[in-house]
Amino acid sequence: MMTSAAQPLSWFGMIRLGLVQTALGSVTVLTMATLNRVMVVELGLPSMLPGILVGLHYAMQVLRPRLGYGSDIGGRRTPWIIGGMMLHATGGALAAVATAWMATHLFLGIALAVVAFMLIGVGVSAAGTSLLVLLAKRTEPARRTTAASIAWIMMVTGFIGTTAAAGHALDPFSGTRLVAVSASVSAIAVILTVVGVWNVEGEAGRGERSSEPPPKSNFRAELLEILAERQARRFAIFIFVSMLAYSSQDLILEPFAGAVFGMTPGQTTKLAGFQHTGTLIGMTLVPLFNRLMPAWRTRTTPWIVGACTASALALFNIAMAAAMGPGWPLRASILLMGITNGVYAIVAIGAMMNLVGAGHRNREGTRMGIWGASQAVSYGAGGFLGTVASDATQHLLPSLSLSYALVFAAEAGLYLFAASLAIWAVRPMMRAETMAAVTCPAKQEA
Secondary structure (H helix, E strand, O other), X not given: OOOOOOOOOOHHHHHHHHHHHHHHHHHHHHHHHHHHHHHHHHOOOOOHHHHHHHHHXXXXXXXXXXXXXXXXXXXXXXXXXXXXXXXXXXHHHXXXXXXXXXXXXXXXXXXXXXXXXXXXXXXXXXXXXXXXXXXXXXOOHHHHHHHHHHHHHHHHHHHHHHHHHHHHXXXXXXXXXXXXXXXXXXHHHHHHHHHHHOOOOHHHXXXXXXXXXXXXXXXXXXXXXXXXXXXXXXXXXXHHHHHHHHHOOOOOHHHHHHHHHOOOHHHHHHHHHHHHHHHHHHHHHHHHHHXXXXXXXXXXXXXXXXXXXXXXXXXHHHHHHHHHOOOXXXXXXXXXXXXXXXXXXXXXXXXXXXXXXXXXXXOHHHHHHHHHHHHHHHHHHHHHHHHHHHHHHHHHOOOHHHHHHHHHHHHHHHHHHHHHHHHHHHHHHHHHHHHHHHHOHHHHHX
16 A cells, blocks of 8 residues: 555654544544533533534534545545644634523524534544545554554543643633633644644655546546445445444443442443543553564454454443442443453554555545444444433333343444454455455555
8 A cells, every 4th residue: 555655654653643633532522522511511401402413523424435535536635634624623613612602692603503513524524534544555554553553542642631621721611711722722733733744645645646547537436436346335334333332332321320320420420431441451452462463463354353252242241230230340341341442443443444455446535434434424323322222121121220231232242243244344355455465566566
């Protein structure tokens, strides 16, 4: 995937690109968490409103294939990353303005929020899709999983650092202070992005434009051609199912801990901290294990099958906690689930980076966009379907504990189904990519 003129990214280069993920995470955490709380608690609005706005942000990510295609045609990812971040940051700042405006002009504030969250969705799609392609194209195959770990750990770091700093700056709360803090975070995010991508693509990125010219190309034809690739289509299905399993417990975990284990809101919030800590541990374990076992660095299929299976076992453990009730080591179970989810997240992103060059060449952005759209739609639907399943089982079953246990067990089953899909979808793609590298080395180096 790397051109002859391109030099593989150094560790410092990976960290620089990771700054873009930090920036994306910083803006996202304010819009998805802080503004959500302000709308519901300070303004007394129904929680359905931020839910719809967040859903709109995910819905806009169906544009990822089209935005990825634009970067394919241009031959450079950097303008799309910077431009996408500027849209994302602008949307974040406007969302804060809209939230503050809702206190005095409710309907105008909601209208502005709709525009803001649309910008957030388009911005994160443009920047995130091209960032992953650039990271994949500039990183040696043996280091791609490690590069994904670095980027996502830095994104979580952005979550943590922004919430800590913004939490301090927002007290005492006011609408004006909210806008000032959000605008500052957005400005810093754009600066971090420019620093992160500055001259990383270099001359090599420009040289790719002429390596395989796309005369009379159009998006619809390219999209249909990639969707006609059986393995690309299968991998999109795998991403959808596995991300559905990944996200379906998000909105029911804390209510479950409160209802079955009698935890207070403060205690369930701390429980979420255990989960996030476990996720960071899992993200760190993948590159550490790769370093200790070099032969596993490019073995994508076993990693994915193992990560999905481990996540299924962790969710079965949560199902047992629901069935057994108080007395079960719930915190340890949540920590374990966070670790397995962290491992899954990294190996799934690493698989995207490893497989994005398989099939129709010079359309990495379009292909990554298809997978990214599948991931975003599934993630947005997962939380909602988890709550629907929880409500339905509680209505049908006499025991609250049993209803939660059944939902968590079903989510574990989704992970096992995803593991079987990985064998069906990922292994043939890896074989095709390896054969292309062996039979067409000149094309790989062109």
